[in-house]
Amino acid sequence: MSEGYGEYRNKVLGFIEEHEKWRSHTVNLIASENVTSPSVKRAVASGFMHKYAEGWPRQRYYQGCKYVDEVELIGVDLFCRLFKSDFADLRPVSGTNANQAVFFGLTQPGDKAIVLHTSHGGHISHMPFGAAGMRGLEVHTWPFDNEAFNIDVDKAAQLIREVEPKIVVFGGSLFPFPHPVKELAPVAKEVGAYVMYDAAHVLGLIAGGQFQDPLREGVDVITASTHKTFPGPQGGIIVYKNFGEDVAKLQWAIFPGVLSNHHLHHMAGKVITAAEMLEYGEKYAEQVVKNAKAMAEALVEEGFKVVGEDRGYTESHQVIVDVSDLHPAAGGWAAPLLEEAGIILNKNLLPWDPLEKVNEPSGLRIGVQEMTRVGMKEDDMKEIAGFMKRVLIDREDPKKVERDVFYFRQNFQRPYYSFDYGLP
Numbered sequence: 001m002s003e004g005y006g007e008y009r010n011k012v013l014g015f016i017e018e019h020e021k022w023r024s025h026t027v028n029l030i031a032s033e034n035v036t037s038p039s040v041k042r043a044v045a046s047g048f049m050h051k052y053a054e055g056w057p058r059q060r061y062y063q064g065c066k067y068v069d070e071v072e073l074i075g076v077d078l079f080c081r082l083f084k085s086d087f088a089d090l091r092p093v094s095g096t097n098a099n100q101a102v103f104f105g106l107t108q109p110g111d112k113a114i115v116l117h118t119s120h121g122g123h124i125s126h127m128p129f130g131a132a133g134m135r136g137l138e139v140h141t142w143p144f145d146n147e148a149f150n151i152d153v154d155k156a157a158q159l160i161r162e163v164e165p166k167i168v169v170f171g172g173s174l175f176p177f178p179h180p181v182k183e184l185a186p187v188a189k190e191v192g193a194y195v196m197y198d199a200a201h202v203l204g205l206i207a208g209g210q211f212q213d214p215l216r217e218g219v220d221v222i223t224a225s226t227h228k229t230f231p232g233p234q235g236g237i238i239v240y241k242n243f244g245e246d247v248a249k250l251q252w253a254i255f256p257g258v259l260s261n262h263h264l265h266h267m268a269g270k271v272i273t274a275a276e277m278l279e280y281g282e283k284y285a286e287q288v289v290k291n292a293k294a295m296a297e298a299l300v301e302e303g304f305k306v307v308g309e310d311r312g313y314t315e316s317h318q319v320i321v322d323v324s325d326l327h328p329a330a331g332g333w334a335a336p337l338l339e340e341a342g343i344i345l346n347k348n349l350l351p352w353d354p355l356e357k358v359n360e361p362s363g364l365r366i367g368v369q370e371m372t373r374v375g376m377k378e379d380d381m382k383e384i385a386g387f388m389k390r391v392l393i394d395r396e397d398p399k400k401v402e403r404d405v406f407y408f409r410q411n412f413q414r415p416y417y418s419f420d421y422g423l424p
């Protein structure tokens with residue numbers, strides 16, 4: 001008999017239960033998260049988690065894969081249909097893992113890359129201290145236009161011709177407006193560069209046809225996470241065009257380059273999510289963008305400063321608020337206070353912030369995709385903006401607001417746009 005380590009089991013299960021209860025009572029606006037349907041949860045909690053596969057379906061290095069193979073082949077087909085791509089690879093276990101595979105497959109150490117700087121909303125995996133640097137790439141960053149909140153097209157074209165990179169990378173984590181891919185992909189092609197698009201944040205919007213369409217705008221390869229606007233389990237995905245003989249290099253980099261076994265239970269969850277998006281993705285993505293615009297307008301009406309005014313604030317799931325006028329610690333003050341009121345979101349460095357303000361950045365980053373998935377519409381965004389005003393502008397006791405958030409949230413408990421619950 002063991003000496004009562006069962007205590008720890010109880011603690012872990014208890015914390016999970018508390019977490020789930022808390023999350024179901026709060027308004028989660030973290031732009032990189034979502035909730036999965038019961039069917040996807042079933043897949044992720046299935047016996048597929050106990051299996052090794054390695055390699056491509058029907059050409060595995062492990063025995064016992066006949067059912068796993070069927071699921072993965074359905075998945076490849078559904079992802080190709082969803083993104084109108086020639087190839088889809090469900091194996092990357094995260095967005096960063098997908099980026100690693102592309103960098104290792106298509107570049108050599110010493111090659112040059114142009115990426116979005118983290119201070120302009122780029123992702124760490126594109127940076128010298130992240131996956132791109134670990135591959136030995138010489139990283140240059142896109143010239144950024146703070147006013148337009150986007151890559152500066154003319155200066156970027158000039159930079160591509162000057163640097164002659166091996167790969168250019170579009171996409172980012174602070175991503176209210178589509179990147180100028182149509183304009184810059186042809187320039188990248190002039191110098192023989194690969195064009196990569198990191199759709200981690202906006203994959204669900206692209207799937208629903210509500211953002212840009214990277215593969216039609218000249219992109220060779222899309223990498224992404226499968227759990228942000230794409231409402232699947234944690235994971236990664238790569239969808240790509242047939243860009244010639246280097247396709248094999250990319251495939252070799254995915255396996256055995258940066259992976260041995262992939263996570264088969266998550267793979268199965270991605271497949272069900274792809275089916276959900278083929279069925280409901282357009283309506284979901286439409287509502288996400290409508291809600292983001294409604295949220296931006298409601299926040300402005302409540303007295304907040306929302307970034308991107310000239311361009312209608314947002315065309316994605318994100319709304320970016322500058323709270324530097326409200327408190328000296330800005331986002332470092334606002335985000336924890338909102339958490340006390342049951343509104344969960346992140347503070348965020350804005351492009352014009354000095355890097356040393358990383359703990360007290362000017363911005364808050366809001367994503368409306370999860371609340372959209374549980375059925376919220378434009379009027380509900382107004383309610384949320386009102387809660388935020390009570391906390392941050394009226395300086396009401398956050399505990400009082402939390403009670404109202406609790407009752408408001410009770411009406412939104414099911415992940416819609418799914419086979420389990422249909423449309424809201």
Ligand SMILES: *Cc1c(COP(=O)(O)O)cnc(C)c1O
Pocket residue numbers: 032094095096097122123125171172173198199200201224225226235236
């Ligand atoms: C979130 C994110 C990633 C990384 O995704 P993980 O799945 O967490 O590894 C990569 N790129 C961008 C732009 C992201 O926002």
